[in-house]
Amino acid sequence: DTEVTQTPKHLVMGMTNKKSLKCEQHMGHRAMYWYKQKAKKPPELMFVYSYEKLSINESVPSRFSPECPNSSLLNLHLHALQPEDSALYLCASSQSHQGGTEAFFGQGTRLTVV
Amino acid sequence: GESVGLHLPTLSVQEGDNSIINCAYSNSASDYFIWYKQESGKGPQFIIDIRSNMDKRQGQRVTVLLNKTVKHLSLQIAATQPGDSAVYFCAENMDTGRRALTFGSGTRLQVQP
Numbered sequence: 517d518t519e520v521t522q523t524p525k526h527l528v529m530g531m532t533n534k535k536s537l538k539c540e541q542h543m544g545h546r547a548m549y550w551y552k553q554k555a556k557k558p559p560e561l562m563f564v565y566s567y568e569k570l571s572i573n574e575s576v577p578s579r580f581s582p583e584c585p586n587s588s589l590l591n592l593h594l595h596a597l598q599p600e601d602s603a604l605y606l607c608a609s610s611q612s613h614q615g616g617t618e619a620f621f622g623q624g625t626r627l628t629v630v
Numbered sequence: 631g632e633s634v635g636l637h638l639p640t641l642s643v644q645e646g647d648n649s650i651i652n653c654a655y656s657n658s659a660s661d662y663f664i665w666y667k668q669e670s671g672k673g674p675q676f677i678i679d680i681r682s683n684m685d686k687r688q689g690q691r692v693t694v695l696l697n698k699t700v701k702h703l704s705l706q707i708a709a710t711q712p713g714d715s716a717v718y719f720c721a722e723n724m725d726t727g728r729r730a731l732t733f734g735s736g737t738r739l740q741v742q743p
Contacts, residue, residue: 556638558719558733606673619731621673
């Protein structure tokens with residue numbers, strides 16, 4: 517199994533809603549990532565979890581709250597988002613948080629904030 | 631919001647031709663590089679990687695070249711096929727204690743039948 521599974525595939529939410537994005541991998545990877553991708557732009561790193569602990573937060577606004585319940589799961593909790601937060605949110609995993617390892621990406625969640 | 635008029639660099643090639651996609655990276659401390667392919671509506675898909683102690687690596691129909699002197703990476707695709715049409719990103723891992731992939735700006739490859 518070399519898949520990273522993200523749910524939902526599409527999400528439309530209002531600015532007062534609370535929602536969560538979910539990511540799952542069963543490759544035994546110990547590093548998991550959230551990236552944000554706007555149209556015609558490269559993915560931008562948001563958060564890195566290494567061995568279920570948050571190791572990098574790229575100065576992401578607190579309306580985005582990551583959670584790593586166990587080594588296979590990664591969540592991104594959303595609250596009071598703005599329309600400019602609409603984007604493709606990508607989850608990725610890699611064997612470790614050390615350099616030199618390939619990251620596997622999920623298909624993403626297309627988020628629209630209205 | 632999104633920038634009006636923002637375009638990805640585009641490379642248009644004929645089916646069967648060879649394609650070369652280029653990438654410049656900025657951090658001389660980067661020691662690992664990956665090329666990803668991203669089709670519309672999908673996540674990035676691994677194509678090939680190379681470490682900084684190598685200059686060239688070959689895969690099936692793809693070759694990556696690394697020139698550390700000028701901090702340049704290229705992806706060569708042989709006998710380009712319509713299924714190769716996608717956006718291609720190079721990514722680097724910066725060996726500065728901040729170990730996560732950073733992506734380049736991307737190139738759109740359009741293969742004309």
